[in-house]
Amino acid sequence: MNSRAWENPWRLMLGVNAAVLIGVFLYKITLQPYVPYIHLLVDYHFGFTKRALIGALVALFTDKVPVWLVFALGGAAWLITAGLFVKLFRRTFGLDAANLPLFVLMAGSPFFLKNFIYTLGHFDIYGCAVALALLLLPARSVAFVIAAALASMLLILIHHIHFLMYVPTIAAIVVLRHYLVQGLTRRNAVVGVVAALAVGLLFLAAQFLGTMAVPPAEFVAHAQSRIADPSREDLPRYIHSFAYIWYQPLSQEIRDTWDRMPSNLLGLPVFALLIGLHSPVWRFFARSIAVLSSDIHRRIVIAAVVLVSAAYLVLFAMVFDYSRWISNWAACLFLILHAVKMLPASQTVPLIPAHDRRTTVFGWIVTLIPRVGIVRPF
Secondary structure, three states, X not given: OOHXXXXXXXXXXXXXXXXXXXXXXXXXXXXXXXXXXXXXXXXXXXXXXXXXXXXXXXHOOOOOEXXXXXXXXXXXXHHHHHHHHHHHHHHXXXXXXXXXXXXXXXXXXXXXXXXXXXXXXXXXXXXXXXXXXXXXXXXXXXXXXXXXXHHHHHHHHHOOXXXXXXXXXXXXXXXXXXXXXHOOOHXXXXXXXXXHXXXXXXHHHHHHHOOOOOOHHHHHHHHHHOEOOOOOOHHHHHHHHHHXXXXXXXXXXXXXXXXXXHHHHHHHHHHHHHHHHOHHHHHHHHHHHHOEOOHHHHHHHHHHHHHHHHHXXXXXXXXXXXXXXXXXXXXXXXXXXXXXXXXXXXXXXXXXXXXXXXXXXXXXXXXXXXXXXXXXXX
């Protein structure tokens, strides 16, 4: 390895991250995506149903769903999300050598693109992609608020958990990019209130009215009829095993989560360590907030971070996929950082030092960690 690579290790980290991404993908496609696959089998055949929009769209094009479609759709979503992030980072910070440490610590984070590869087929990435698109779109008119509301409603139809996972971040982006820049008028205030009510009502409908109304046997039979490969004996068995997802009330989900709480809490030190490895990003985030020109802007940004974090705390109490929640929480903070950098600042924030030894060590550790996981760390 030449000395030039060691002089600028952040470029080398980019290459290692690319190799790790490929490795995670190759490992992922060896696993059976049972739950993501079942989601593609569920549509609106029996009426309004939670978690059914993607399956309903698939049903418009084919009656039989192959397993490879999970990886095809998930892979396409990942490529779009990665492309949007690179475009956003280039617009916000630039992709020159000085910004490489920040780019590596974000794009190469095991919380972010690498974990989205590992959770390929799950619906988290759609929320991230929507938020990235909203950070790139013009935000001057109320059309931006309406677009954000409609996108949030689509996310809830995809999976109602987006109401806590990405809708608060989308709301923060709308406030930071539209309302703080354009000011609060009667028109955009009314649009905002109506949009928030519409999103909230749709979430309540999905949560409490989207439960499957037919007997489980009928639901399972319909889902099994959409399997493309009838020789796969494992698929009908897993469809039967996971059919409870579309029948289980919220109270039971919360009980299941709290039953698993003691063992899941054992992962908190690992999550804390992973969060600490990103401390250069968090310090840069804090400084970016501190130099905002307006004290009101600073307070609203802090309130937005608190709101998003509080939504994830509620999520922690309700559903036990802790590694996913921690990873998406960090991704949401990355997104809010970009929104903060679009606000007027009184001075320039010093970049993350490329030659600081501690920061470089953190960068290598973050680079070499392939992903965080779904429920427990790793």
